[in-house]
Amino acid sequence: MDLLGSLAIAFSMYSRIPMPQVEWTGRRMRYAMCFFPLIGLVIGGLYVFFVTILRHLGAGNGCIGFLGAWLPLAVTGGIHMDGFLDTTDALRSCGDRAKKLAILKDPHTGAFAIIGMGSYLLVYAAACQEMSGCAARLFGACFVLERALSGWSVACFPKARKDGLAAEFSRASEKRTVCVCMALYAALSCGWLLWFGAWEGLGCIGAALLTFLSYYRTAVREFGGMTGDLAGWFLQRCERNTAVFLAFCSLAGLEGGWR
Numbered sequence: 001m002d003l004l005g006s007l008a009i010a011f012s013m014y015s016r017i018p019m020p021q022v023e024w025t026g027r028r029m030r031y032a033m034c035f036f037p038l039i040g041l042v043i044g045g046l047y048v049f050f051v052t053i054l055r056h057l058g059a060g061n062g063c064i065g066f067l068g069a070w071l072p073l074a075v076t077g078g079i080h081m082d083g084f085l086d087t088t089d090a091l092r093s094c095g096d097r098a099k100k101l102a103i104l105k106d107p108h109t110g111a112f113a114i115i116g117m118g119s120y121l122l123v124y125a126a127a128c129q130e131m132s133g134c135a136a137r138l139f140g141a142c143f144v145l146e147r148a149l150s151g152w153s154v155a156c157f158p159k160a161r162k163d164g165l166a167a168e169f170s171r172a173s174e175k176r177t178v179c180v181c182m183a184l185y186a187a188l189s190c191g192w193l194l195w196f197g198a199w200e201g202l203g204c205i206g207a208a209l210l211t212f213l214s215y216y217r218t219a220v221r222e223f224g225g226m227t228g229d230l231a232g233w234f235l236q237r238c239e240r241n242t243a244v245f246l247a248f249c250s251l252a253g254l255e256g257g258w259r
Contacts, residue, residue, distance in 0.1 A: 002027050010035035016077040017042065030174045033154060037147040037185040043075050044140030051136045061129040068128025069121050072143070072239065083232020084120070085113035090223075092116075097224055101160060104229045120240060127243035134196075135246040141192040142204055146238040148185035149212045150231050155179055157216065160225035200249050207245045211238045 005028035008019040014036060022028065047068065054064050073081060090103040092112035103110075131139060155178040193201030215234040219226040248254075 003031060006031040007035045007038075011039060014079060015039045015042070015075055017075065031177065033151045033178045034181040036151045037144045037182070037189075039076070040143035040145075040147040043072050044143040046075065047071055047143070048137055048140040051131075052133065055133055064131075065125040065127075065129030068131075068243070069125040080232035080235045081117065083229035084236040085109060085117055086229040087233035088116035089113045090229075091218070097222065100223055101227075104223075104227055120236065124240050124243055127240070127247040130247040130251055131243070132250040135200075135250045138193055138197045138201060138204060139243060139246055141189045142208065142239065142242040144185055145189040145193070145205070145208050146235050146242075148182045148189065149208065149238070150235055151185075152179060152182040153212075153215070153226055153231060153234070155182070157219060158225035160219070160223040160227050160230075200246070200254065203245055203249070204242050207241045208238050211241050 005022040005025070008022045009024060009028055009032040011017050012019045012021075013032070017039075050067055050071070051064055054067065086104050086106075089106075089110040089112050090100040092110075093099060093103055095103070128136075128139075155175045190201075190205055193204050195201070197204065211234065215226075215230065215237075219230050223230065
């Protein structure tokens with residue numbers, strides 16, 4: 001029952017999927033992050049399912065593109081996009097570390113955040129629009145991979161603040177178990193990408209890892225460590241980057257490795 005409670009906590013916090021109310025005990029919080037990538041599995045499964053149905057019904061690419069940009073936000077409730085917006089504002093402020101951290105905590109939304117979100121959604125929708133059906137199947141696995149990397153960062157990255165959601169989950173987590181689980185999720189998602197995509201899957205993995213390294217570098221250099229907002233910023237950028245890569249492969253006709 002404790003594991004089911006941990007599952008409910010993870011889905012309640014990071015998705016809009018209805019879950020039974022459970023008490024957030026220390027024992028349940030300890031393993032909550034272990035279930036975080038399963039939300040990516042749900043999003044990826046829904047994405048592949050709806051894209052397949054829409055293509056079968058003859059829907060236009062524009063409809064598929066808008067669906068791709070909307071679906072992750074609908075499932076997560078925009079919690080990761082909130083982090084993307086706050087981090088965009090902080091990075092564009094060109095202030096010192098203290099000012100950037102203050103902006104992350106500020107509930108107001110700045111102009112740079114709005115501009116960043118608009119640009120992000122346009123690129124994301126365009127990429128989903130140009131993906132072939134085979135590319136969409138690969139993209140579904142990326143939602144799991146990025147959450148495995150994000151969960152690993154929550155457990156292992158230095159923290160910019162002692163308070164906040166990421167710090168709370170990190171303190172409560174059984175770090176060794178979380179890291180093992182994240183490695184397993186990452187291995188399974190990478191296996192899916194390589195089996196169905198060959199070198200195209202390898203490119204998706206490379207794009208995710210490069211984004212992850214950029215996330216670590218930015219977190220440590222600009223903020224002194226990671227926060228929950230930065231984790232959301234990473235997730236959104238990883239989704240966009242892998243989507244753009246797969247769209248490029250589809251447009252260039254580089255589909256020889258897809259099974």
